[in-house]
Amino acid sequence: MKTCIFCQIAKGKIPAQIVHRDDKTIAFLDSQPKSAGHTLVIPREHFTSLLDIPAGLLADVVQSLQKVAQNINKQLKPDGFNICQNNGAFAGQTINHFHFHIIPRYQNHPPINKKDFLVLAKKLTNKK
Numbered sequence: 353m354k355t356c357i358f359c360q361i362a363k364g365k366i367p368a369q370i371v372h373r374d375d376k377t378i379a380f381l382d383s384q385p386k387s388a389g390h391t392l393v394i395p396r397e398h399f400t401s402l403l404d405i406p407a408g409l410l411a412d413v414v415q416s417l418q419k420v421a422q423n424i425n426k427q428l429k430p431d432g433f434n435i436c437q438n439n440g441a442f443a444g445q446t447i448n449h450f451h452f453h454i455i456p457r458y459q460n461h462p463p464i465n466k467k468d469f470l471v472l473a474k475k476l477t478n479k480k
C-alpha cells in the first residue's frame with residue numbers, strides 16, 4: 353500500500369531503527385516508545401488487522417515476535433514485558449498495518465530520549 357508508513361518502512365523507503373528482518377517480517381523500534389526497547393513486529397506485506405492476515409503469515413510474525421522478545425530480554429534485561437496487538441482505531445490502532453508491540457517493563461523506569469534510542473537499536477542489532 354503506497355500511503356502506508358509501515359509498508360514504506362518495510363521497503364526501506366522511510367528510515368527506522370530495524371532490529372530484525374527476514375523475508376516475511378521486520379521489527380523496528382517504535383518512534384514514540386512507551387519504554388526503552390519498545391519494538392514493533394510487522395509482516396512485510398500489508399494486512400490491516402488480525403481479521404485479514406493469513407494464518408500462515410501470522411505464524412511467521414509470531415515466530416519473529418518471539419525471537420525479538422528473546423533478544424530484548426537478553427540485551428536489555430527488563431523485569432517483564434507486554435505484547436499488545438490493537439485492532440481498529442477505537443481499540444488504539446493508529447497505523448492500519450497489522451503489528452505487534454513488545455513493550456519492555458522496568459521496575460526503575462529508565463527515561464527514554466533520542467540519544468538512547470540509537471544506543472538501544474545498536475544493542476539489539478548486535479546479536480551474538
Ligand SMILES: [Zn+2]
Nearest residue numbers: 356359398449
Ligand atoms: Zn502497510
